[in-house]
Amino acid sequence: MENFDQIALALIIFIPLAGAIAAMFMPADRQKDVWYFAIVVAGLCFALSLYIFLRYDYGAGGFQFQDSYKWLPAPVDINLSLAVDGISALLILLNGIILLGGVLISQNIVYRPRDFFVLLLALGAGVFGTFAVRDLFFLFFFYELAVLPMYLLIGVWGSSTDFRTFFRAKEYAATKLFLFLVAGSVLVWIGILAVYMGAAESGFPTFSMETLGRLAEAGQLSEEFQTWVFPLFMVGFGVLAGMWPFHTWSPDGHVSAPTAVSMLHAGVLMKLGAYGIIRVGMVIVPEGAENWMPVLITLGTVNVLYGAVSAMSQTDLKYIIGYSSVSHMGYVLMGIATLDRIGVGGAVLQMFSHGIMTALMFLLVGAIYDRTHTRDISVLKGLFSRMGVTGFFFAIAGLASMGLPGLSGFIAEFMVFTGAFRTYLPLAVLAVIGAALTAVYILRLLALTFLGESDARWEHLTDASPVEKAVGGAFVLIMIFVGVWPEPLLRLINVSVDALPGV
Amino acid sequence: MEWAWLIPVFSFAAAPLIVVLGRVLPGSGSFLAILAIAAGFALFWWVFAGFLGAGAGTENCLVSAHTGTLTCHYQMAWFHAGLAGAAGSVALTWGIIVDPLTVAMLGLVTFVALMVQIYSLGYMRGDSRFGWYYAVHALFAAAMLTLVLADNFLLLYVAWELVGICSYLLIGFWHERPAAKEAAKKAFIVTRIGDVGMLIGILLIWREVGSFSMFDAFEAVSSGAMTEGVTTVAALLLFLGAMGKSAQFPFHVWLPDAMEGPTPVSALIHAATMVVAGVFLVARVYPIFSAYDGDALLVVAVIGLITALMASTIALVSVDLKRILAYSTISHLGLMMLSLGAFGYTAAIFHLLAHGFAKALLFLGAGSVMHGTDELDIRKMGGLRKVMPMTAFLFSLGALSLGGIPILSGFWSKDEILLAVNDHLNPAFIILALLTAFLSAMYMARAMFVTFFGNLRQEMEHAHESPASMIGPMALLGVLAAVFGFVGFNWPGSYQGIGSFLFFHEAEGFHFNWWLGILSMILAVGAFVLGYLIYIKDRVSLEGFRARIGGLIPVVENKYYFDEAYQWVVDRVVLVFANFIGLFDRIVINDLAVNGPANSVHRLGIAMRLHVTGHVYSYAMGMVLGTIALSIFWWFRSVS
Numbered sequence A: 001m002e003n004f005d006q007i008a009l010a011l012i013i014f015i016p017l018a019g020a021i022a023a024m025f026m027p028a029d030r031q032k033d034v035w036y037f038a039i040v041v042a043g044l045c046f047a048l049s050l051y052i053f054l055r056y057d058y059g060a061g062g063f064q065f066q067d068s069y070k071w072l073p074a075p076v077d078i079n080l081s082l083a084v085d086g087i088s089a090l091l092i093l094l095n096g097i098i099l100l101g102g103v104l105i106s107q108n109i110v111y112r113p114r115d116f117f118v119l120l121l122a123l124g125a126g127v128f129g130t131f132a133v134r135d136l137f138f139l140f141f142f143y144e145l146a147v148l149p150m151y152l153l154i155g156v157w158g159s160s161t162d163f164r165t166f167f168r169a170k171e172y173a174a175t176k177l178f179l180f181l182v183a184g185s186v187l188v189w190i191g192i193l194a195v196y197m198g199a200a201e202s203g204f205p206t207f208s209m210e211t212l213g214r215l216a217e218a219g220q221l222s223e224e225f226q227t228w229v230f231p232l233f234m235v236g237f238g239v240l241a242g243m244w245p246f247h248t249w250s251p252d253g254h255v256s257a258p259t260a261v262s263m264l265h266a267g268v269l270m271k272l273g274a275y276g277i278i279r280v281g282m283v284i285v286p287e288g289a290e291n292w293m294p295v296l297i298t299l300g301t302v303n304v305l306y307g308a309v310s311a312m313s314q315t316d317l318k319y320i321i322g323y324s325s326v327s328h329m330g331y332v333l334m335g336i337a338t339l340d341r342i343g344v345g346g347a348v349l350q351m352f353s354h355g356i357m358t359a360l361m362f363l364l365v366g367a368i369y370d371r372t373h374t375r376d377i378s379v380l381k382g383l384f385s386r387m388g389v390t391g392f393f394f395a396i397a398g399l400a401s402m403g404l405p406g407l408s409g410f411i412a413e414f415m416v417f418t419g420a421f422r423t424y425l426p427l428a429v430l431a432v433i434g435a436a437l438t439a440v441y442i443l444r445l446l447a448l449t450f451l452g453e454s455d456a457r458w459e460h461l462t463d464a465s466p467v468e469k470a471v472g473g474a475f476v477l478i479m480i481f482v483g484v485w486p487e488p489l490l491r492l493i494n495v496s497v498d499a500l501p502g503v
Numbered sequence B: 001m002e003w004a005w006l007i008p009v010f011s012f013a014a015a016p017l018i019v020v021l022g023r024v025l026p027g028s029g030s031f032l033a034i035l036a037i038a039a040g041f042a043l044f045w046w047v048f049a050g051f052l053g054a055g056a057g058t059e060n061c062l063v064s065a066h067t068g069t070l071t072c073h074y075q076m077a078w079f080h081a082g083l084a085g086a087a088g089s090v091a092l093t094w095g096i097i098v099d100p101l102t103v104a105m106l107g108l109v110t111f112v113a114l115m116v117q118i119y120s121l122g123y124m125r126g127d128s129r130f131g132w133y134y135a136v137h138a139l140f141a142a143a144m145l146t147l148v149l150a151d152n153f154l155l156l157y158v159a160w161e162l163v164g165i166c167s168y169l170l171i172g173f174w175h176e177r178p179a180a181k182e183a184a185k186k187a188f189i190v191t192r193i194g195d196v197g198m199l200i201g202i203l204l205i206w207r208e209v210g211s212f213s214m215f216d217a218f219e220a221v222s223s224g225a226m227t228e229g230v231t232t233v234a235a236l237l238l239f240l241g242a243m244g245k246s247a248q249f250p251f252h253v254w255l256p257d258a259m260e261g262p263t264p265v266s267a268l269i270h271a272a273t274m275v276v277a278g279v280f281l282v283a284r285v286y287p288i289f290s291a292y293d294g295d296a297l298l299v300v301a302v303i304g305l306i307t308a309l310m311a312s313t314i315a316l317v318s319v320d321l322k323r324i325l326a327y328s329t330i331s332h333l334g335l336m337m338l339s340l341g342a343f344g345y346t347a348a349i350f351h352l353l354a355h356g357f358a359k360a361l362l363f364l365g366a367g368s369v370m371h372g373t374d375e376l377d378i379r380k381m382g383g384l385r386k387v388m389p390m391t392a393f394l395f396s397l398g399a400l401s402l403g404g405i406p407i408l409s410g411f412w413s414k415d416e417i418l419l420a421v422n423d424h425l426n427p428a429f430i431i432l433a434l435l436t437a438f439l440s441a442m443y444m445a446r447a448m449f450v451t452f453f454g455n456l457r458q459e460m461e462h463a464h465e466s467p468a469s470m471i472g473p474m475a476l477l478g479v480l481a482a483v484f485g486f487v488g489f490n491w492p493g494s495y496q497g498i499g500s501f502l503f504f505h506e507a508e509g510f511h512f513n514w515w516l517g518i519l520s521m522i523l524a525v526g527a528f529v530l531g532y533l534i535y536i537k538d539r540v541s542l543e544g545f546r547a548r549i550g551g552l553i554p555v556v557e558n559k560y561y562f563d564e565a566y567q568w569v570v571d572r573v574v575l576v577f578a579n580f581i582g583l584f585d586r587i588v589i590n591d592l593a594v595n596g597p598a599n600s601v602h603r604l605g606i607a608m609r610l611h612v613t614g615h616v617y618s619y620a621m622g623m624v625l626g627t628i629a630l631s632i633f634w635w636f637r638s639v640s
Helices: A002-024 A031-055 A088-104 A115-132 A136-157 A169-200 A209-217 A221-241 A248-257 A259-284 A286-312 A317-338 A341-372 A388-401 A408-421 A425-449 A466-482 A489-497 B004-022 B026-053 B100-123 B132-151 B153-171 B178-209 B212-225 B228-244 B254-260 B263-271 B275-284 B292-317 B321-341 B344-375 B389-403 B409-425 B427-452 B470-487 B514-536 B543-548 B553-559 B559-610 B618-637
Strands: A065-073 A078-084 B061-063 B070-081 B089-096
Touching: A002 A031, A002 A065, A002 A078, A002 A088, A002 A115, A031 A088, A031 A115, A031 A286, A078 A088, A078 A115, A078 A136, A078 B132, A078 B344, A088 A259, A088 A341, A088 A466, A088 A489, A115 A136, A115 A259, A136 A169, A136 A209, A136 A248, A136 A259, A136 B089, A169 A209, A169 A221, A169 A248, A169 A259, A169 B409, A209 A259, A209 A286, A221 A286, A221 A408, A248 A259, A248 A317, A248 B553, A259 A286, A286 A317, A286 B321, A317 A341, A317 A408, A317 A425, A341 A388, A341 A408, A341 A466, A341 A489, A341 B070, A388 A408, A388 A425, A388 A466, A408 A425, A408 A466, A408 B070, A408 B153, A408 B178, A466 B004, A466 B089, A489 B061, A489 B070, A489 B553, B004 B026, B004 B132, B026 B100, B026 B132, B089 B132, B089 B153, B100 B132, B100 B263, B100 B275, B100 B344, B100 B470, B132 B153, B132 B212, B132 B263, B132 B275, B153 B178, B153 B212, B153 B228, B153 B254, B153 B263, B153 B275, B178 B212, B178 B254, B228 B275, B228 B292, B254 B263, B254 B321, B263 B275, B263 B321, B263 B344, B275 B321, B292 B321, B292 B427, B292 B553, B292 B559, B321 B344, B321 B409, B321 B427, B344 B389, B344 B409, B344 B470, B389 B409, B409 B427, B409 B470, B409 B514, B427 B470, B427 B514
Parallel strands: none
Antiparallel strands: A065 A078, B061 B070, B070 B089
């Protein structure tokens, strides 16, 4: 087992990557075969991610599953070092779950299915890599690997929105998403190089996050330096986390993407941004982080309220969920910015919770759209009588989104509020009010779409397919499990949050 | 007694079982819900007996310094927020309190829920979502039972929200009807607004105390660690939550609309769950409300009085039987709040229990009327006692009890409230409270006489009495509505009356103020006699009275225009603002700030493109012009 533990992280990056490459050589017209193959690969990834999560020793804490491959020696000092703490282990599990779910429900991709799964698996590998590496260069590398396939996935397999009031082409959404994320990564890259140069000035030129973290702890990087570097990370990663006012790529991107991509995008990719702020911003430039946290929590609060109010005025199912993601990521940003052990823990739990919840919502909207070919909530009505299971799952996801106790979102939001109340009282009060706004738009959505007399137009509808039901049901069970007994997750989170500087 | 936590667990377990197995089980699994709540009711008696036998020396039990009553406390770990043991982290628990308040509430909730569920067997028979009904019902009861057992604010809030969502599901049970759908949404959102205040209050206490335990909060209040200002603000924030759930002014608007749900649901919501949660909350955290001379309690009293008066006037002009009962509930909840505000802790809970039994009976009676006649408009009824004798008798019993006719239970509990108000508050309060008591007897008389007495209308001759599964539970509730008041007396033996069982700090014996008792008796009996003369004998005409207050009647009939005002705010303020932000996001942030730079680059590219024409003569022209310009430039330079 010891030996296996050492290569577990390398495997979880390598398997989807190799799977993507292998899939390229499969015949292009064998749609089912490539789907089965992708399921096997994603299933292996899920099993590995679960293994890592379960085997992480929360009693010991710290970074585990360590492994390192030399690449460029000093003075550049870039190595592929891998290790996870509780936060990364949890997010790797999240990616494992959502990747598998996304692949499973993509059985109906008929246009160039092989290329679709190649890109999807590459994206998955990039996300696993970002969560597992301990080297800034490779962090950036995997980060880009996760972002690039998104452009093609949306641009090629996406759908355009043609609405009474406005029109959004999928190419527009894909381009916007890509330009935004690239602009963000440029900032991150400048920040990484600045940190490298700063460390070199202190005599330790390295990209190793471990060494850099220790340098910061020893006060080798001046506060002034940290204070101008942190905003690069905050904004750069913040773009991916949907931080206001850099959020507009996110609803458009969600809406245009095909279902599996929406799930991965909102479920996992946005978490990369928040993860980057924690892992790079808070650890490597902690004093800078501390100085900027009032700004971050203010922006987070704006996210919460602005996203919720925007969602209230939307009429497209996916836009509502897209803006609700903006709102919910606000809780993540707020939680991080509290620098409070409960608040940051809440932020991490919220990443997981929101990932599952929003992936489930996109899955269900995808199922509805496949059958009705519309997402307009003023046209859809009374779906509950035709699509009972879909409606039931949607209601549960919606309730989780409202922060209903017994479901995962409540524990996470509650912890964020708890942390924020003792650090930033007025903003915390505003955020609690924002949580109530969620109820307004979710209930409006549920009432318009699912409740009421069923419309003659939708007489022919069938309920979700068995695969969709199975994946959706699994997500629902996860949300209930976390909502009722969050301790197994919090054990990992607590010990790792405790080790973060400044908390 | 340490097994009290099982009471809600039975019903919690029943709910998912019914959802999953409902299709294959006989009766859609309804018997599971009934068995679960019956087990809870049986266990209640076990807990009750155990509690009466316990003393300060019993393990886990002590006489609380904050409430003065015997309090037993059991808990187990739930989760840690923050690393266990580290500074600033907190361990959350699943914990229960067993004290007199909890015991009383457990009895009320399990009994009423059991009666309502048995009654529903008949009432809901044949409904296409019969199993779902019982599943949500079980969950509803479980949530309410957890609420009354919770020992910490987090668990309390968890249960509180679950109660809210279950009410949403049950009120909107017939969601194909637009009115039911709207009513469910309204109930959830209005109570949610109160809940926001409550959550802020809980977190504020957390900020001050560093714990979610109620005992820690009480300790901080009594030791002065929580200052007067913070304590009062926290109490008022918690009260916001109570106002939402207990439908206090100005949050009362959801309750009458909640009549859109199946009638047994109304009985449950109005009598045992949901609406009494607010009153229970104030009673549960009474040490916080009553601290520092009870500044917060004055607000409670005023809100309660306004609510009671307002609702009883509306009840007097409503024509829908269920709505009359709904406004009556609001009015009685107001009285309970008034009582709590007047330091009448025992009286409030006493009335809560007595009202619970009577109101459940009345709603089940209204359901029986609806079952038999498919009608709820009292103007179309009359003389129903001839075709539905049992329903008429039991409904009348409930109405007389709630109206405060002596020796029925409502008389005793209402009297205790009047006494508390008289003892502790300004005389204006007692006058208005007596007026409310009179009005409440009046609208009860009206509902009872108009519906069941007088001449039977022809179109009502087809009406039929309800089956035994419906009448049986009503009869049991009827017994309690009649005699429950006697628990207030000083009985010989170990039970010394409710005042020495359920009290705040000081045990009180039964007291009866003769002048107040006789006055309220005269008012109640007078109201019923007056009602009889007006609605049956037609001896007293209301025309003169109506003419004199003519302008006011439409105001009351339109429920003081609260709905209209709220609708205006939602349409004209909230939605307009949301649309503004939506457009702002699209136009300013997206089109201007995001597409703007992209478009500028695009336009710049188009402009720049113009000079690349591909024609040799235009390039030659440019070269010539450039040469001339340079020559002129150099010439000027050499000159200067």
